[in-house]
Amino acid sequence: MSPADTLRFASRAALGYPLRSALMVLAMSIGVAAVVMLTALGDGARRYVVEEFSALGANLLIVLPGRTETGGVNPGSFVSSTPRDLTNDDAAALLRLPLVRRVAPLTVGNSEISVGGRLREVLVVGTSADYLDIRGFKVASGQFLPREDFGRATAVAVIGETIRAELFGNQNAIGRMIRLGDRRLRVIGIMGPAGRGLGMNSDELVLVPVATAQAMFNTNALFRIMVETRGREALAPAQRQLEELLRARREGELDFTVITQDAVLGTFDRILGALTLGVAGIAAISLAVAGILVMNVMLVAVTQRTGEIGLLKALGASARAIRLAFLAEAGLLSLAGALAGFALGHAGAWLIRLLFPALPAWPPDWAVAAAVGTALTTGLLFGVMPARRAAALDPVQALMKR
Amino acid sequence: MAQIELDGINRSFQLGDSEVHALRDVSLRIEAGEYVAVMGPSGSGKSTLLNLLGLLDRPNAGHYRLEGRDVTTLSADEQAAVRSARIGFVFQSFHLVPRLTAAENVALPLMLAGIPAHERSTRVARALHDFGLEARAHHRPDELSGGQRQRVAIARATIMRPAMLLADEPTGNLDRATGQEVTALLEELNAAGMTLIVVTHDPTMGERARRRVLMEDGAIRQDLRRGVEPA
Ligand SMILES: Nc1ncnc2c1ncn2[C@@H]1O[C@H](COP(=O)(O)OP(=O)(O)OP(=O)(O)O)[C@@H](O)[C@H]1O
Ligand SMILES: [Mg+2]
Numbered sequence: 001m002s003p004a005d006t007l008r009f010a011s012r013a014a015l016g017y018p019l020r021s022a023l024m025v026l027a028m029s030i031g032v033a034a035v036v037m038l039t040a041l042g043d044g045a046r047r048y049v050v051e052e053f054s055a056l057g058a059n060l061l062i063v064l065p066g067r068t069e070t071g072g073v074n075p076g077s078f079v080s081s082t083p084r085d086l087t088n089d090d091a092a093a094l095l096r097l098p099l100v101r102r103v104a105p106l107t108v109g110n111s112e113i114s115v116g117g118r119l120r121e122v123l124v125v126g127t128s129a130d131y132l133d134i135r136g137f138k139v140a141s142g143q144f145l146p147r148e149d150f151g152r153a154t155a156v157a158v159i160g161e162t163i164r165a166e167l168f169g170n171q172n173a174i175g176r177m178i179r180l181g182d183r184r185l186r187v188i189g190i191m192g193p194a195g196r197g198l199g200m201n202s203d204e205l206v207l208v209p210v211a212t213a214q215a216m217f218n219t220n221a222l223f224r225i226m227v228e229t230r231g232r233e234a235l236a237p238a239q240r241q242l243e244e245l246l247r248a249r250r251e252g253e254l255d256f257t258v259i260t261q262d263a264v265l266g267t268f269d270r271i272l273g274a275l276t277l278g279v280a281g282i283a284a285i286s287l288a289v290a291g292i293l294v295m296n297v298m299l300v301a302v303t304q305r306t307g308e309i310g311l312l313k314a315l316g317a318s319a320r321a322i323r324l325a326f327l328a329e330a331g332l333l334s335l336a337g338a339l340a341g342f343a344l345g346h347a348g349a350w351l352i353r354l355l356f357p358a359l360p361a362w363p364p365d366w367a368v369a370a371a372v373g374t375a376l377t378t379g380l381l382f383g384v385m386p387a388r389r390a391a392a393l394d395p396v397q398a399l400m401k402r
Numbered sequence: 403m404a405q406i407e408l409d410g411i412n413r414s415f416q417l418g419d420s421e422v423h424a425l426r427d428v429s430l431r432i433e434a435g436e437y438v439a440v441m442g443p444s445g446s447g448k449s450t451l452l453n454l455l456g457l458l459d460r461p462n463a464g465h466y467r468l469e470g471r472d473v474t475t476l477s478a479d480e481q482a483a484v485r486s487a488r489i490g491f492v493f494q495s496f497h498l499v500p501r502l503t504a505a506e507n508v509a510l511p512l513m514l515a516g517i518p519a520h521e522r523s524t525r526v527a528r529a530l531h532d533f534g535l536e537a538r539a540h541h542r543p544d545e546l547s548g549g550q551r552q553r554v555a556i557a558r559a560t561i562m563r564p565a566m567l568l569a570d571e572p573t574g575n576l577d578r579a580t581g582q583e584v585t586a587l588l589e590e591l592n593a594a595g596m597t598l599i600v601v602t603h604d605p606t607m608g609e610r611a612r613r614r615v616l617m618e619d620g621a622i623r624q625d626l627r628r629g630v631e632p633a
Contacts, residue, residue, distance in 0.1 A: 001513060001514050001516055002516055002518075005513050005516075005519075009513070012501060012502070013501070015501075016500075016501030307497060308499055310497075311497045311499070312510070312514065313458070313482065313485075314456065314458060314485065314491045314497075315485070315486065315491070315510055315511045315514055315558070316482050316483065316485040316486020316487070316489075316511060316514055316515065316562075317482060317486075317514045318478075318479045318482045318483075319478060319479060319482075320479070321514060395458045395459075396453050396458050396459050399458070399493065399497065
């Protein structure tokens with residue numbers, strides 16, 4: 001029997017039992033679609049986080065108070081009980097390092113903002129003029145925070161677009177006074193739209209000079225210091241210089257942590273990559289289930305067509321021809337399922353992107369290839385046993401069954 | 403050398419503890435072109451004999467030479483090749499593949515033998531014409547009458563031009579008139595030179611055969627040739 005005839009015979013057989021075939025295609029397609037969709041979701045999450053961090057701008061070092069290093073005990077952990085705060089003076093000292101281009105100290109807190117009776121809760125970020133460039137934000141109108149000593153508590157604020165729209169509506173906001181917590185501040189600028197990153201939406205922020213925020217929240221401590229180095233190559237030496245300087249400023253104690261954007265990004269990339277793989281693995285279980293269904297359906301097909309198999313043998317079909325015909329049938333049905341699942345999965349990913357535009361939910365190529373490949377392999381693998389059973393049938397017995 | 407030579411054939415089936423002897427020490431010679439009716443009561447081993455002749459079954463003991471060649475020792479696939487080239491089967495229940503049209507059913511042996519599609523279609527068209535089935539070529543079995551179905555089955559059995567045609571109660575599922583048509587058709591094929599071996603319960607059909615083999619309890623009780631008195 002020629003390969004073309006085998007395929008034609010198998011496809012006729014598959015079409016001859018539409019319900020059974022449809023069921024099998026459905027099971028296979030659900031398995032493939034699950035892999036495609038879930039990996040799209042996982043990879044989308046990974047890309048989202050990566051983009052989020054990339055939005056921070058390159059060549060960035062972030063200094064946090066406290067030692068949060070994993071990986072064994074270091075001498076510092078015996079000495080200090082409570083870490084010293086990071087202060088504005090620390091930030092100012094860092095700015096004097098030769099390899100450092102920009103420094104933005106950060107103090108963050110929640111407060112109430114009110115203008116003429118309109119009131120809402122906002123996230124207040126106390127920082128400095130460099131923050132704009134470090135984060136790659138844009139000012140839509142007016143100006144950003146003034147370049148000045150980190151210790152000066154100037155009574156000005158830059159507000160996000162959403163805040164402006166809610167508080168001022170169509171009126172001009174620049175130059176107007178707002179009440180933020182217990183302070184009266186003058187609005188000097190409006191942030192441009194869609195500046196985003198690290199879970200902070202610049203549309204909903206109020207930015208004030210760092211000393212103003214510290215006075216408001218009654219603290220001297222900084223939440224973070226963001227440091228931009230002069231170029232990518234300067235990242236590692238700058239980190240060393242920075243650590244030396246800060247350590248010197250705190251009597252030799254290393255009670256702070258410096259993280260690089262790359263390290264954070266790498267960690268997230270790894271975690272979410274593993275997550276995607278795990279999700280793909282879970283989805284692949286549904287493919288295995290589909291494979292077992294393929295086997296069952298094909299076994300039923302063999303039982304259903306026992307008479308036909310006996311006849312084919314009587315007409316001179318070799319065992320191989322019968323085995324190939326049934327294997328081809330399982331393969332064709334799996335292929336149809338894989339293609340349907342591929343389409344279904346892409347449709348699902350499209351729906352996710354439609355519902356969550358922020359999430360770049362595109363199935364990775366490897367996942368699609370793996371899903372379709374696994375479906376075909378599963379179908380053929382689980383088709384072998386029924387095909388062998390068909391080929392091994394005793395023709396006389398098979399012909400007697402009707 | 404006879405076309406079919408059976409020597410000391412035994413075939414028994416194990417049914418639980420007991421052994422059923424379907425064929426006991428059967429020896430038989432059939433020449434090419436003969437017309438043999440195999441008759442006998444139910445359970446006497448007629449179908450078992452026919453299955454053995456058609457290489458669908460193997461004897462427990464004895465030898466079967468087909469056209470001078472010992473076929474009992476062939477492998478399953480070698481036997482399949484012999485079936486494909488030399489043997490045609492006609493069954494009581496037609497055994498047509500329900501999802502295939504009449505033409506496709508007739509083409510099955512050609513397809514299994516690997517004959518290319520264009521050659522198949524001319525041969526199938528000729529066969530359908532010969533059996534008066536042209537108008538039914540694209541009908542599926544459930545759209546055909548019993549007689550038409552059996553004619554499709556006979557066309558299929560003979561499309562490879564086999565040396566012998568084995569028919570197990572070919573008229574068993576047909577009414578008298580249709581049965582006679584089918585019998586006439588088989589006799590025509592025999593007249594053209596094909597060995598015809600028919601299992602039948604119908605005495606009138608048996609009468610028409612030139613040779614009658616009467617079976618009883620797995621053994622050949624009588625072997626009658628027309629014009630020759632029983633021994
Ligand atoms: N596969 C089998 N397993 C067990 N016993 C069998 C098997 N096939 C046939 N037999 C037995 O062998 C004997 C002969 O059976 P066979 O089918 O050849 O009879 P038959 O002459 O064709 O009968 P009928 O006229 O009813 O078709 C019977 O007793 C039957 O029960
Ligand atoms: Mg019988």
